[in-house]
Amino acid sequence: xxxxxxxxSPEPLRRSWAQLGISILAGAREIWAHKFRSLLTMLGIIxxxxxxxxxxxxxxxxxxxAKEALVAIGGLEKVRIEPQGIPVEQRHLxxxxxxxxxxxxxxxxxSAPLVTLLSPEMRLFATLTANGRKFRPWNCVGVWPASLKMxxxxxxxxxxxxxxxxxxxxxxxxxxxxxxxxxxxxxxxxGREIDPIGETLFINGVPFTVIGMFxxxxxxxxxxxRLLAQSQGGQPQAGGVVRNKRRRRNFVFYLKNATVYLPxxxxxxxxxxxxxxxxxxxxxxxxxxxxxxxxxxxxxxDVKLASVDQLPEALQQVRNVLMCTHKGIEDFTFRTQEDWAxxxxxxxxxARLSGGLIAGxxxxxxxxxxxxxxxxxxxxRVREIGIRKSVGAATSDIFTQILVESVVIAILGGLAGLAxxxxxxxxxxxxxxxxxxxxxxxxxxxxxxxxSVLVGILAGIFPAIKAARxxxxxxxxxx
Amino acid sequence: xxxxxxxxxxxxxLLGEEEIRALDDxxxxxxxxxxxxxxxxxxxxxxxxxHILGCLDSPTKGTIKLDGVMIEKxxxxxxxxxxxRKIGFVFQxxxxxxxxxVVQNVELPMIYSGISGKERRxxxxxxxxxxxxxxxxxxRPSQLxxxxxxxxxxxxxxxxxxxxxxxxxPTGNLDSHTGDxxxxxxxxxxxxxxxIVLVTHDxxxxxxTPRRIEIRDGKxxxxxxxTLAGLDRRPAPAETxxxxxx
Numbered sequence: 001x002x003x004x005x006x007x008x009s010p011e012p013l014r015r016s017w018a019q020l021g022i023s024i025l026a027g028a029r030e031i032w033a034h035k036f037r038s039l040l041t042m043l044g045i046i047x048x049x050x051x052x053x054x055x056x057x058x059x060x061x062x063x064x065x066a067k068e069a070l071v072a073i074g075g076l077e078k079v080r081i082e083p084q085g086i087p088v089e090q091r092h093l094x095x096x097x098x099x100x101x102x103x104x105x106x107x108x109x110x111s112a113p114l115v116t117l118l119s120p121e122m123r124l125f126a127t128l129t130a131n132g133r134k135f136r137p138w139n140c141v142g143v144w145p146a147s148l149k150m151x152x153x154x155x156x157x158x159x160x161x162x163x164x165x166x167x168x169x170x171x172x173x174x175x176x177x178x179x180x181x182x183x184x185x186x187x188x189x190x191g192r193e194i195d196p197i198g199e200t201l202f203i204n205g206v207p208f209t210v211i212g213m214f215x216x217x218x219x220x221x222x223x224x225x226r227l228l229a230q231s232q233g234g235q236p237q238a239g240g241v242v243r244n245k246r247r248r249r250n251f252v253f254y255l256k257n258a259t260v261y262l263p264x265x266x267x268x269x270x271x272x273x274x275x276x277x278x279x280x281x282x283x284x285x286x287x288x289x290x291x292x293x294x295x296x297x298x299x300x301x302d303v304k305l306a307s308v309d310q311l312p313e314a315l316q317q318v319r320n321v322l323m324c325t326h327k328g329i330e331d332f333t334f335r336t337q338e339d340w341a342x343x344x345x346x347x348x349x350x351a352r353l354s355g356g357l358i359a360g361x362x363x364x365x366x367x368x369x370x371x372x373x374x375x376x377x378x379x380x381r382v383r384e385i386g387i388r389k390s391v392g393a394a395t396s397d398i399f400t401q402i403l404v405e406s407v408v409i410a411i412l413g414g415l416a417g418l419a420x421x422x423x424x425x426x427x428x429x430x431x432x433x434x435x436x437x438x439x440x441x442x443x444x445x446x447x448x449x450x451x452s453v454l455v456g457i458l459a460g461i462f463p464a465i466k467a468a469r470x471x472x473x474x475x476x477x478x479x
Numbered sequence: 480x481x482x483x484x485x486x487x488x489x490x491x492x493l494l495g496e497e498e499i500r501a502l503d504d505x506x507x508x509x510x511x512x513x514x515x516x517x518x519x520x521x522x523x524x525x526x527x528x529x530h531i532l533g534c535l536d537s538p539t540k541g542t543i544k545l546d547g548v549m550i551e552k553x554x555x556x557x558x559x560x561x562x563x564r565k566i567g568f569v570f571q572x573x574x575x576x577x578x579x580x581v582v583q584n585v586e587l588p589m590i591y592s593g594i595s596g597k598e599r600r601x602x603x604x605x606x607x608x609x610x611x612x613x614x615x616x617x618x619r620p621s622q623l624x625x626x627x628x629x630x631x632x633x634x635x636x637x638x639x640x641x642x643x644x645x646x647x648x649p650t651g652n653l654d655s656h657t658g659d660x661x662x663x664x665x666x667x668x669x670x671x672x673x674x675i676v677l678v679t680h681d682x683x684x685x686x687x688t689p690r691r692i693e694i695r696d697g698k699x700x701x702x703x704x705x706t707l708a709g710l711d712r713r714p715a716p717a718e719t720x721x722x723x724x725x
Contacts, residue, residue, distance in 0.1 A: 022590055033578060387574045390535060391588040391635065392563020394556045472535050476574065 020404070027405035030377070031412070041373045042413035044366025045452050049417025051362055052448040054424045055355030057438035059348055061429075065436035066344045068219055069252040074151055076308045076337050079315065081301040081322070084333040097331045099297045104325050108303065111321045114314035117304035119143060119150040122267045122296070128183060128260065129202040135182040138258040140203065141299070142267025150302050153259075158197040158212035166263035169270070173201060174212035178257035201260075206270055208262070217256045221437045268296045311338065359448075366413065367455035374406050374463035385467055386475025395468040402464035403457065410456020414449045421448070480547070481508040482642060482674055483532060488541030490527050490697075501527040502538070503697040509643070509676065514669035516677040516685035519694035526647065528694060529678045533566050533645045534558045546642050563591050567636025571648035573628040575620040575635075582607065582616040585635045592639060606634040610664060626657035633664060643674040650684060662687050 031038040070076070083099050098104075105120050126140035147153070148160050161172050175196070180186075183201070184194045201208045218226070305314040315334055322332055378385070385398055393401075425438045490502040501524045509515060509532075519525040530536035531543065534550055537558075543550040546565055553561065567588075568574075575584045585603040594602070607613045610630040620628050629649060636644050646665065650658030666687060669675050677688055685691050693700040 019590065019593060029578070383574070384576055387576060388587070388591075389559070390533075390562065390568050390574070392559050392561075392591045392639075394559035394591070396556070397559075397591055473530050476535075476570070 020400070023401050023404040024408060026401060027408040030405055031409060034377075037373060038409060038412075041369050041409055042366075042416060044369040045363065045410055045413030045455065046366075046417040046420055048359055048363030048366045048455075049414050049448045049452050050421035050424045052356070052359035052451065053418065053421035053440060053444050054428060054438070055359055056352070056444035056448075057421075057425045057440045058428065059351045059355060060439040060441055060444070061436035062351070063344065063348045064439060065219060065221070066347075070337060070340060070344065072152060072217060072252055072256055073337070074302070074304075076311075076341055077305045078150065078337060079303050079305060079311075079318075080335040081303065081318065081332055082335060083299075084331055086329060086331050090329050093327075093329050096327060097329045098326055100301050100332055101298060102296050104322060105298075105301060107321050107325045108318060112303075112314070112317045114306050114310055114317050115303045116306050117146055117150055119147040119302040119304075120264060120298045121147070121300045121302065122264055123299035124203070124262070124267055124271055126203045126260065128179065129205075130183045130196075130199060133183050135179060137176075137179050137260050138255050140260040140262070142262045142264040142271075144264055147261065147302070150304055151256075153256075153261075154215040155212045156215040157195050158210070160212055161261075161263050166265045169265040169268070170263060171206065171208045171266060171270070172211045172263065173203070173208045174214065174261045175201070175210055176214045176257040176259035177216040178254065179260055180213060182258075203260070203262070204271065214257070214259065217253045219253055219436075222253070224437075264296075311336065360451075363451055363455050366452075367410075367459040370406055370409055370456060370459040371463060373409075374402060374460060375466070377405070378402060378463055378467040381467075382470060382475045382478040385470050386472050386478065389470070389472035390476060398470075399464045399468040402467045403460040406460025406463065407453060407456040410452050410459070413456075414452030417452060418445055418449060421445075482511045482513075482546060483507070483509040484542075484544040485532070486542045486544075488531060488538045488543060490524075490531060490536070491539045500697045502531070505541070505697075505699055507692065507699065509674065511642075512669075512672050512674055513690060514666070514675050514677075514688045515690045515692065516679060516688040517692050517694060518679055518682060518685040519700075520680055523694045524697040525678050525680075525694045527697075529645050529647055529676070532643075532676065533568060534561050559591070563588055564639055565642040567639070567641040567644040569629070569632050569636050569644065569646040569649045571651040573620070573625075573632045573652070575628055575631055577620055580617050580619055581612065581623070581631045584620065584631060585638050587635060588639045602638055603634070606638040607631070609637060610634045624657070625653050626660060629653060629657075629661050630664065633661075633668075637668070637673075643676065644668070645676045645678065647678045648680070649677070650681075651679075658684075 081100060081104075086094050086097055100120075102120060105118050108115055108118055120143070122142035124140045124142065126137065128135045128137060128140070141147075144166060145160055145162055148155070155174060158174070160174055161170070165172055177186075180194060180196050184190075184196050184199070187193050196210050196213065199210045201210050303318065305311060315336075318334070323330070326332065385393075388398060388401075422440065425440055429438050485505055485507040488502055488505045488507075489500060492499040492501055503524075505528065517525045517528060527536065531538050532545075534545070534553075537551055541551075545561065548557075548561065550558070550561070562568075575581075576587070579587070582600070582603050585606055586599045589599045589602065604613060604616065607616055610633050612627060612630045612634060615623060615627060615631075620631065623631065629652075633649075636646075649665070650661050653661065662684065665675055665677065675688075677684065679685055
């Protein structure tokens with residue numbers, strides 16, 4: 001036998017990772033000894049963590065869907081200039097009001113360097129007839145070829161009309177897939193992709209040749225669903241492109257598909273009155289078709305800015321030019337996508353806040369549950385604590401033991417919650433009416449797990465202090 | 480130098496207005512390798528004395544020196560370390576942890592002294608060998624008889640090679656036959672050179688130790704009652720308040 005060396009001051013106990021490992025093991029053993037009780041305790045944390053993850057996944061999905069739609073309509077750099085009623089103080093000048101005209105486009109091309117792309121539009125209220133069917137598209141407009149780039153269109157079949165077609169005012173058009181679907185049938189109903197290039201289309205009774213068709217636009221989720229259906233195969237429409245049959249498609253993408261583009265000059269030549277009526281109805285004040293200058297009047301003008309950072313400067317530049325060409329009459333207005341982007345951000349922020357609050361409360365309740373069970377557990381184990389102290393456990397050892405137990409419960413609950421969250425997200429996405437598939441992000445998982453650990457620590461501190469402060473003599477006598 | 484030096488130690492509890500002197504001006508030395516019993520009726524203060532000697536409690540007045548360390552100046556952490564390294568406890572109700580098996584119970588003190596797992600297991604088994612309980616190492620305390628449980632508790636008290644072992648009524652919960660076996664185990668340990676303090680109310684048990692201290696009303700009785708259990712067979716030197724160890 002070797003008695004402990006004589007010492008004037010007892011050396012501080014060595015804390016090692018091994019000791020922490022023992023504590024964790026002891027905690028796990030304690031939890032295993034009370035399986036049902038521990039499971040009930042963990043349930044609070046499981047619910048908290050899974051609802052936090054599910055909430056953030058839903059919001060992330062919505063955010064992504066909204067941003068996709070924002071890009072589909074041209075992104076933040078796109079600003080639309082539209083006619084507007086003349087302000088009250090300028091009403092007496094209404095005869096002088098020009099409206100937005102090709103002249104404005106030329107002036108902006110020369111004098112607004114912050115504008116990189118201009119795309120004038122002349123809208124037509126059109127009824128299309130072809131193949132014995134009728135369709136009123138959302139968007140039947142005369143445009144320049146530049147509109148392709150402005151509105152993020154991609155011609156998949158045939159070609160876009162070019163400057164020459166525009167100059168010669170040829171009777172050609174480029175259509176979107178929704179227009180094709182309505183007039184010639186969609187791949188789902190026909191069983192094959194119809195390519196209507198070369199077909200004749202009557203717009204308000206005037207014959208046009210279809211020379212191109214845009215790509216089918218859809219949200220990423222719809223695309224994935226379609227590809228999945230395709231890969232599963234064995235469908236009756238074998239060989240055809242199978243598209244999502246649910247009519248839950250994103251509205252923005254539907255509108256973009258229901259488009260007919262004509263050369264601007266063609267619209268001006270063939271539908272002058274029809275087109276300008278629109279302009280007048282927008283302008284509201286001027287009754288002349290061409291405005292005071294004899295210029296073709298536009299229903300709108302899209303401009304693309306060099307960068308979003310210079311939005312206010314660019315808008316001021318455009319305003320300066322237009323005020324000049326409009327002789328100071330403010331019969332136009334700007335519509336930016338900024339408002340929409342702001343709305344998206346506000347929505348996401350609010351949803352995060354309220355979702356986080358709910359999940360946070362649920363985590364808090366879980367933490368209270370842990371604290372409750374730890375308090376019950378230490379009052380069951382007063383004697384054990386006394387024994388441990390009598391064999392040399394320091395206050396900090398007992399504190400660590402109880403805290404570790406609490407954190408182990410929280411960690412197990414957190415991990416189970418992460419697993420549950422996947423199931424929860426799957427369940428929500430299978431019956432919720434949202435267009436956007438929830439996205440589980442790694443950061444959301446990490447944050448939720450981190451919170452569960454934090455809750456475990458906070459819930460364990462008070463019981464651990466209580467246990468550590470027990471008087472060993474009284475604890476040993478405790479029955 | 481004695482292993483334990485108690486100088487004018489008092490422990491006073493306050494019960495409302497009333498002052499209760501559980502220990503009253505006790506001075507006591509315990510030498511290295513002594514086998515000593517503290518006897519006294521219940522309520523005499525012997526348990527309080529043991530708690531103070533065992534660093535579980537601190538005195539209201541007076542000084543204690545254990546193995547050269549002034550106890551009343553030690554922090555809680557230092558006291559825990561002293562209990563861990565220098566003191567072993569054996570209790571009347573064994574006080575084994577029911578959820579751990581015997582060898583894990585014996586390992587418990589070493590966990591708090593930061594000894595590695597393999598070394599712990601080796602030393603715990605050696606201690607169980609010493610109390611002849613190695614064959615029950617994997618049993619739960621509830622699967623053992625009272626005597627076996629007490630031997631496991633003694634193994635736990637021995638495992639960190641403490642300077643002094645305190646046994647509080649170690650046979651109080653055992654039948655007389657098993658109790659005798661435990662007492663002879665203590666005697667054997669004493670012969671091996673360990674310092675052992677036996678706390679009991681039973682003079683018959685106290686009779687096994689060469690030195691006896693009687694506590695009455697919180698004080699060391701100046702005269703040992705020789706009629707108790709026929710101690711006159713081998714009279715101990717009378718204890719005085721300032722008695723030096725034999």
